[in-house]
Amino acid sequence: MTAIIAADRLTIRFGAVTAVSDVSFEVAKGEIFGFLGPNGSGKTTIIKALCGLLTPSEGTGRILGMDIRKDAAEIRRHVGYMSQKFGLYEDLTVAENLAFYAGVYGLDGERAEERTHEVQKLTGIEPYMKRRAGQLSGGWKQRLALACAIIHSPEVLFLDEPTAGIDPVARRALWDLLFQLSGQGVTFFVTTHYMDEAERCGRVGYIYLSKLIAIGTVAELQKLPEANPAGTSRVQIDTANPSAMLDTVRGMAGVREATIFGRSIHALAETDGLGALRAKLPQARVETIEPSLEDVFVTLTYQIMEASR
Secondary structure, eight states: OOEEEEEEEEEEEETTEEEEEEEEEEEETTOEEEEEOOTTSSHHHHHHHHTTSSOOSEEEEEETTEETTTOHHHHHHHEEEEOSSOOSOTTSBHHHHHHHHHHHTTOOHHHHHHHHHHHHHHHTOGGGTTSBGGGSOHHHHHHHHHHHHHTTOOSEEEEESTTTTOOHHHHHHHHHHHHHHHHTTOEEEEEOSOHHHHTTSSEEEEEETTEEEEEEOHHHHHTOGGGSOTTEEEEEEEOSOHHHHHHHHHTSTTEEEEEEETTEEEEEEEGGGHHHHHHHOTTSEEEEOOOOHHHHHHHHHHHHHHHTO
16 A cells, blocks of 8 residues: 555654654545544544644654655645644635635635636535535535635645534535545545544544544444454343433443443453343334444553553
């Protein structure tokens, strides 16, 4: 794999606080790489370091073969960045925002006009060109933010929780745009809290307490030994009222963890106790399942929490 984005033992400290600890990974050309983790785990800090906005305390990284320590200014010419919050100028119109960012990235004249028309067509934002950005809905604000982030035709896009706070239809439309750009060779690094979005990514990394604790495809993560401890099975318990049943399940012998998942309960239980579990829940249907991505990350997180006590 030729790495378009690479982190090599990346460590970032702010005084006595280690925000990112010894993180390494690679992302290939055209890949959509998902990055998950609780708030404060280091996701945004890693993006800022890779974009050349923060200098690592230790380790390094490369973007398109350029060193994030030595070539920060040049890297920023080749990447696009959408921040967690809408960061454009709400008092300016859509057209004025696009013109401003075209100028920031050094586009002018015919090239600026050409790219403006291209991103209008790609994002569908043309009907709103005269509207002030602050008057757009959440979904259209995100489309505008994406349009501004790609107006200079970047080869790499960093998207920090790009769909936070927008409705499901707008989320799907934005992801359709990402897949379209990925098909054209653009490489993505996307942070998200939504498991369904993570499952759309080619590979996923999970960072917790500043450390990257898992990375792989969804199928690889589902089969991690740490998420499937020896002698246990993942089960789905279908019952009429899972909320009322949850504490009962958690208190049963052999049940290591249990949580609500939609209209069911997902539990990690000792395999040799499944017969007893079914006997104690005669009105419920208990089936063994593959762990969901959420199950994997919850199990990994619980293990780290237990180890740190």
